[in-house]
Amino acid sequence: MQPPASADDATVALMALSWLLQDQRLADRFLGLTGLSPDSLREGIGTREVQSAVLEFLAGNEGDMVAAADALGLTPERIVKARDALSGRRYEV
Secondary structure (H helix, E strand, O other): OOOOOOOOHHHHHHHHHHHHHOOHHHHHHHHHHHOOOHHHHHHHOOOHHHHHHHHHHHHOOHHHHHHHHHHHOOOHHHHHHHHHHHHOOOOOO
16 A cells, blocks of 8 residues: 555555554554544544544554554654644644
């Protein structure tokens, strides 16, 4: 699954969710850590809160984030950038 060069942040989150749901261990850990149920995940997937939770989950474990980035044809930095944008984080440089 290759994203377009201009994949927006929500697309990155949806691609990452699709990737992590393919691994039952990761899916169970994601649901457990976020407190989401399969139903609330389905209902909220279009929201920034759920999308940023997906990316926050991946960013919280470097190995998972690198594996997801590799599988999705992204860089880990792109995942972090999407997470920050969806969560409203702003950093001054």
